[in-house]
């Protein structure tokens with residue numbers, strides 16, 4: 001069984017709603033995976049290598065991930081080299097449509113790439129990873145659950161490869 005971590009920070013609840021819906025998508029997939037949904041301050045850096053997939057969620061702060069998530073990434077240097085080949089993904093909540101949400105996701109994915117992780121775009125839905133402007137509505141939540149399902153299936157495929 002593959003293991004997926006959804007690790008997020010949320011101050012006013014929007015990113016958290018997205019995280020829960022992504023988690024629901026993972027659980028509803030047919031893939032043989034289990035999911036841990038954790039706020040960043042309850043996520044142990046030491047636990048990272050046990051996952052097959054790590055998905056990070058952050059509000060957009062000045063077009064970038066928030067400080068708590070950046071701090072977590074900086075501390076993840078403890079496992080530099082250990083996360084190579086894991087699947088990675090990211091999602092964000094912003095206040096404005098063009099408020100830097102895609103740059104936030106790309107910044108998160110860049111860090112995962114530096115860890116040697118595998119990130120992949122989405123041909124359907126939100127191409128870089130799920131985005132919501134303000135409180136996520138029906139359409140955004142649908143993208144989140146689709147993303148969770150898709151990540152679960154992709155993780156299962158990658159985990160089954162012997163590389």
Ligand SMILES: Cc1cc2nc3c(=O)[nH]c(=O)nc-3n(C[C@H](O)[C@H](O)[C@H](O)COP(=O)(O)O)c2cc1C
Pocket residue numbers: 009010011012013014015016058059060061062063064093094095096097098099100101133134135
């Ligand atoms: C310090 C700070 C910086 C922010 N910067 C941006 C920004 O650059 N662009 C934007 O659209 N929203 C920005 N926002 C708004 C948040 O991204 C938005 O309210 C988000 O939905 C909060 O997510 P949360 O409910 O998970 O905490 C900022 C909010 C704060 C507190």
